[in-house]
Amino acid sequence: MQLDRVITVVGAHAEGEVGRVITGGVLPPRGATMFERMTNLERDSSWLRNMLLFDPRGSVNAAVNLITPPIHPDADIGMIVMESDYFVPMSGSNLICTVTVALEAGIIPMKEPRTIVRVDTPAGLVEVIAECQAGKCRGITFRNIPSFVMHRDSMIEVPGIGSLRVDVAYGGMIYCIVNSEDLGLTLARSEARQLVEIGERIKAAAAVQLPSVHPENPLIHTINQTEFAGPIEIIKGVKTSKNAVVVSPGRIDRCPCGTGTSARLALLHARGELAVGERFRHLSILDTVFDCEIVGETKAGPVPATITQVSGRAWLTGVSHYGVDPEDPFPEGYRLSDTWFA
Ligand SMILES: O=C(O)[C@H]1NCC[C@@H]1O
Numbered sequence: 001m002q003l004d005r006v007i008t009v010v011g012a013h014a015e016g017e018v019g020r021v022i023t024g025g026v027l028p029p030r031g032a033t034m035f036e037r038m039t040n041l042e043r044d045s046s047w048l049r050n051m052l053l054f055d056p057r058g059s060v061n062a063a064v065n066l067i068t069p070p071i072h073p074d075a076d077i078g079m080i081v082m083e084s085d086y087f088v089p090m091s092g093s094n095l096i097c098t099v100t101v102a103l104e105a106g107i108i109p110m111k112e113p114r115t116i117v118r119v120d121t122p123a124g125l126v127e128v129i130a131e132c133q134a135g136k137c138r139g140i141t142f143r144n145i146p147s148f149v150m151h152r153d154s155m156i157e158v159p160g161i162g163s164l165r166v167d168v169a170y171g172g173m174i175y176c177i178v179n180s181e182d183l184g185l186t187l188a189r190s191e192a193r194q195l196v197e198i199g200e201r202i203k204a205a206a207a208v209q210l211p212s213v214h215p216e217n218p219l220i221h222t223i224n225q226t227e228f229a230g231p232i233e234i235i236k237g238v239k240t241s242k243n244a245v246v247v248s249p250g251r252i253d254r255c256p257c258g259t260g261t262s263a264r265l266a267l268l269h270a271r272g273e274l275a276v277g278e279r280f281r282h283l284s285i286l287d288t289v290f291d292c293e294i295v296g297e298t299k300a301g302p303v304p305a306t307i308t309q310v311s312g313r314a315w316l317t318g319v320s321h322y323g324v325d326p327e328d329p330f331p332e333g334y335r336l337s338d339t340w341f342a
Contacts, residue, residue, distance in 0.1 A: 003323030007052065009064070010105055011317035012097040014140075015288035016254035018062045019097030019314070020052070023105055028068035028078070035089065035122040035219065037068065038080045042087040047332050049082045054333030057322050060084060060251050060340050063091065065098045067107060075120035076108055084340075085248040089123035089220055090145060090172025092258010092290070092310055099128050100137040100314040110135065121145070123172045123220070139313050144258070146298050146305035147171040147266040150212045158205045166202070168212050170300075171262025171308065173224040175245070176206040180228040187230050187242045189285055192252045196341055199226035199246030215301030224248070227260045230283075232273075239274065240281040250341025255312065256282040256290040262308040265294050269306050276306075288312075 007025035011018070026048065031037030041048070051057060052064045068078035079098050081091045099117050103110045108117060110132050117128045124145035131139035151168040158164050167177045180187050183198065207223040214220035230242035245253040245260040253260070261282045268274035274294060282290045289312070296307040324331045 006323040009320050010101045012314045014093035014096035014255050014314040015312045016286045017093040019094040020064045021098050021101040022066050034120050038087050038122040050332035053084050063094050065094050070120035072120040072125050075118045078120040088173050090121045093255045096140045096312050097314045103137050141311040144262045144308045146300040147262040147308050148300050148303050148305035149267050149270045151210050156205050156209045158202050167267050169263035169267045172259035174212050175225050175227045175260050175263040176223045177227045177229050180230050187244045195244050196246050196250045200250050202226045215303050238279045238281050242283040244285045252285050256284040258310045261290050265308045266306045269294050
């Protein structure tokens with residue numbers, strides 16, 4: 001066997017969404033903050049993302065996570081999330097996968113029935129409670145960084161659609177939130193391709209028409225994703241709604257999207273539609289569930305914000321060693337528009 005750059009990866013999915021975790025073969029990037037480390041990794045190691053995420057080693061539906069030593073003195077680990085088009089400050093599904101792999105692979109010690117893991121992310125410190133039993137994580141709950149609304153009830157012009165009312169909110173990434181009913185969409189599995197096509201157009205229009213900058217970190221700017229929000233129903237006494245987030249370059253998040261959930265909770269709270277302590281169930285296009293609530297109010301700089309709590313679960317899918325044959329014509333992979341929409 002001849003392979004360069006051998007990297008060990010543990011595969012996992014959180015409520016259906018793939019989140020692979022590097023457990024060997026990559027050194028942590030330099031940087032004085034986790035955000036700087038993320039930026040340095042994205043700038044200096046595009047080969048890593050390209051090799052692991054692009055065909056023929058990866059696929060459009062995967063994200064890869066790097067565990068690093070933390071910088072924050074209270075944190076247990078650091079986490080950098082690599083998605084196909086962006087390295088993102090925070091991701092709920094990737095956090096759930098990363099903590100599950102870190103505990104189940106013994107990278108950090110597991111305590112039963114509950115292990116608290118503080119994760120240093122480029123978006124800030126996130127506290128995680130892992131319910132652990134017989135060497136497995138059976139539930140992961142995280143308290144996200146402050147989430148807040150950036151634009152409310154704004155009208156944008158979208159090519160092929162016309163005027164559309166949207167909201168913009170931050171939950172670790174910046175989301176353009178659209179009522180699915182306004183576009184006649186039900187968020188059924190059969191709509192996945194249509195959602196991607198419309199969602200990418202909405203994101204591009206909103207990113208230009210609604211400038212959005214994080215009040216505490218100007219390097220977090222520009223709308224990343226479109227979130228289609230379904231109607232809210234009360235099911236067994238709990239406000240419940242489906243959503244579908246379009247992850248660039250064009251696929252649907254398979255899970256209910258942790259950062260999108262936090263953004264939506266902040267919006268519902270700002271509208272007076274969800275109180276602190278009130279439960280909310282967010283469903284994905286696959287009908288997998290994140291149980292959530294707003295646990296407190298805070299501020300992001302001068303902006304009123306919420307602390308949201310999100311619970312879900314991840315399952316391991318395998319262990320792989322990736323590498324590059326020195327004669328491989330595609331050492332950094334490739335993207336084709338049949339699956340890599342756009
Ligand atoms: O759970 C989340 O926050 C995300 N899932 C995939 C896209 C987002 O990073």
